[in-house]
Amino acid sequence: MLNIILFGPPGSGKGTQAEKMIEKYGILHISTGDLFRYEMGNNTPLGLKAKEYMAKGELVPDEVTIGMLENKVNANPDAQGIIFDGFPRTIPQAEALDVFLKEKNTEVTLLLALDVPEEELTKRLLKRGESSGRADDRDESIIKNRIQVYKSETSQVFDYYNQVGKSVSIHGVGTIDEIFESISEAIDQACC
Numbered sequence: 464m465l466n467i468i469l470f471g472p473p474g475s476g477k478g479t480q481a482e483k484m485i486e487k488y489g490i491l492h493i494s495t496g497d498l499f500r501y502e503m504g505n506n507t508p509l510g511l512k513a514k515e516y517m518a519k520g521e522l523v524p525d526e527v528t529i530g531m532l533e534n535k536v537n538a539n540p541d542a543q544g545i546i547f548d549g550f551p552r553t554i555p556q557a558e559a560l561d562v563f564l565k566e567k568n569t570e571v572t573l574l575l576a577l578d579v580p581e582e583e584l585t586k587r588l589l590k591r592g593e594s595s596g597r598a599d600d601r602d603e604s605i606i607k608n609r610i611q612v613y614k615s616e617t618s619q620v621f622d623y624y625n626q627v628g629k630s631v632s633i634h635g636v637g638t639i640d641e642i643f644e645s646i647s648e649a650i651d652q653a654c655c
């Protein structure tokens with residue numbers, strides 16, 4: 464199985480590149496942000512819980528996030544591979560993912576980190592906020608907090624997989640196709 468963690472700060476282009484990866488590699492895409500927004504849209508207990516954190520640009524607690532992710536993977540037993548988008552965002556999430564995949568006799572193939580300068584991120588997120596309907600993209604202080612959380616907590620996940628030689632940094636500025644080219648090269652080198 465091709466199990467790819469698509470990694471990078473908010474606004475780094477994970478969703479855009481995930482679409483191209485689905486097309487080329489035919490693998491399942493799981494975005495924890497999208498899953499939370501779906502639950503929020505349906506006012507489920509999980510959605511209401513997630514909203515408390517997302518509205519402030521904070522991380523939803525690990526136990527909630529990990530359970531939701533595992534349910535989604537279990538609901539797709541025939542997947543040939545998975546793009547994990549927005550997960551893991553903490554070390555406990557990464558550890559839980561490793562244990563979970565091991566139980567399924569598989570593992571993380573690669574972590575691809577989109578590297579984009581901070582000023583560019585804020586610019587892109589505010590622009591997305593004009594049309595996306597996402598409240599967390601409209602407020603500069605919430606955006607700043609999300610980037611801060613990425614730096615202080617999430618970036619450690621890069622080092623965690625780097626220690627086992629699985630992390631690759633991708634230059635995330637350029638055209639969508641140029642960036643996708645770098646992603647494809649990294650995937651083709653790591654697998655198949």
Ligand code: ADP
Pocket residue numbers: 472473474495496497499516517518520521522523524528548549550551552553556609
């Ligand atoms: P972005 O990467 O653009 O910030 P996402 O859609 O991936 O957007 O995530 C939006 C919000 O959802 C995050 O700010 C966070 O509150 C919550 N979230 C998503 N994934 C996770 C996760 N793995 N752990 C905790 N919270 C998460």
